[in-house]
Amino acid sequence: MITFEGVTKRYGDGTVAVDNLSLQVPTGAITVFVGPSGCGKTTSLRMINRMIDATEGRILLDDQDIREIDPPTLRRGIGYVIQQAGLFPHRKIVDNVATVPYLLGWDKKKARARAMELLERVGLDTKLAGRYPFQLSGGQQQRVGVARALAADPPVLLMDEPFSAVDPVVRASLQDELLRLQAELHKTIVFVTHDIDEAIKLGDTVAVMRVGGHLAQIAAPATLLAEPADAFVEGFLGKDRGIRRLSFVPASGLAVSTERGVPGWSVALDENERPIGWRRDGADGLQPFGTFDLKKDSLRTALDAALLAPPGSAIAVDGDGRFAGVVTREALDEALRRAGQVPGDG
Amino acid sequence: MNWLVDFFGNRANWSGSGGIPIRLLEHVEFSLAALLLAMVIAIPLGLLIGHTRRGAVLVVVTANAARALPTLGLVVLIVLLAGVGTTWPVLLPLVALAIPPILVNTYEGIRGVDEDLRDAAYGMGLRGRQVLLRVLVPVALPLILLGLRIAAIQVVATATVAAYVGLGGLGRYIIDGLATKDFPSTIGGAVLVAALALVVQLAFSLLQRVLVSPGVSRRARVR
Ligand SMILES: Nc1ncnc2c1ncn2[C@@H]1O[C@H](COP(=O)(O)OP(=O)(O)O)[C@@H](O)[C@H]1O
Ligand SMILES: [Mg+2]
8 A cells, every 4th residue: 555645746946746645545456647747647656666755745655654765675666667668778678677686686597587477477479588679669668668667576566657658559458468467466556647548447546636736536437437526527537428437337237138139130140159240030141240248348348239230239248259148229228227327336 | 102112111110129019019008008097087087977967067178178278289388397208298198188088978978868768777776876887887888988989099199299208109200200301201100100090990899899788789680
């Protein structure tokens, strides 16, 4: 747990970047600091590993005031990922990843073995280990940055706009990778971004900040979307809050009919029982269809699957993509009505 | 061309205390001494100022002074003041000549390292000295070596003045040749100095290849 207690940062020129910030970052979850540029996110983040020292207030790391810890020692126990990766250009990838283990005095062989393991973990080919940073793409460098931060297995990870400089496709895959890693590692992660969609996708908790370093609202993403605290948060969240909130309602609550169709339509399957299209009664051709995973997907995905298909119904599949049933428009309507009535953590 | 043949073809020029090998050795020794002395002063200073970013004024002043400094004039002045025949009066201006390029390039190299990289180094938990020696120096090395190369070539060229004060070196051929109107000797001496400068240039290219990480010079092949 990381606790901010009335933390203020005033820079030498008088700028108050963070003003009397109090919040808690829970252990083992992702907390996102989000807000417009210049609102004090980076300053807040960097106060945690003492890259910047607070002017007033205090920050506790598991009940210990971080000012009592010598900064380099503190930082070796906290993973740190920045926007431009900041890899050491003169070192091979494997040695970049092993930076902190080397600092902690691990022997070279063990540190390198650990680095190789981490490269795999973050989804990189271990063939890249012998390359230098300039020989990697931006997305690959960013993954190495994450591997480096994780090398000594720190309980806390600080990430400052780590995916902002890569293109949207790579960014999405890096985000997915982070969520996958986090499901295995359960780190305490503080993630800074100016992108509200990224915040909502990644955060277990989202802290919305406004310029001047004021905390506007801190809540779970679904709560934020359903009940923004004020006009600023509402404006920052942007359009389509209702639809986006459906992402946090599990599809598993839907009423599924195990019939292989709806009146006038049937679901065509291949030999592996995977859906291949909708067939109108009496017709030969196949029509577009959409599927959702009954166990893993959200109501939003299910709704989307229905909107894609001419019969207006969604096809439910199991984890292997095999047909599991059909969700009619009526069943969807009922679920949407319930979702609208119960604001909250979904 | 004939003059060169006259000079290099003359057996007498290859042996004894006035022979080319000895003169060359004197020249190299002298230049090396000046360069090493300058390095010992300028490199730590450049590293310190570049790393702490304190005292940058000193670098600017040194660089400007260097531009205004007439080396030969300085040599003559010091020789007049100190009397002919000892090493220091000639060594000192050579050192003074070598310091600015080393100091300025070391400083600029260290100071110019990408801010994000410094930040990442501190963020990983490296201490100040580790950041300097393990990150900034390897990354700034091409510039540091460039400063050394410029200094070395200037020193080698200027060390010909050592001959003025009886300290030998390749300058002897030039000065003695001028005095006795022995043009083959003058030209031969000049060619030797130029050749030595070329060797220095080559040596630094080699050093660059050996010392600078392929990741910094971007020489590495994709594997
Ligand atoms: N070193 C500094 N000196 C003075 N002002 C600074 C410094 N760093 C940041 N600031 C100011 O503090 C405010 C917050 O900056 P920052 O924490 O970087 O915001 P964010 O990361 O949310 O964009 C901005 O107004 C910025 O200009
Ligand atoms: Mg920032």
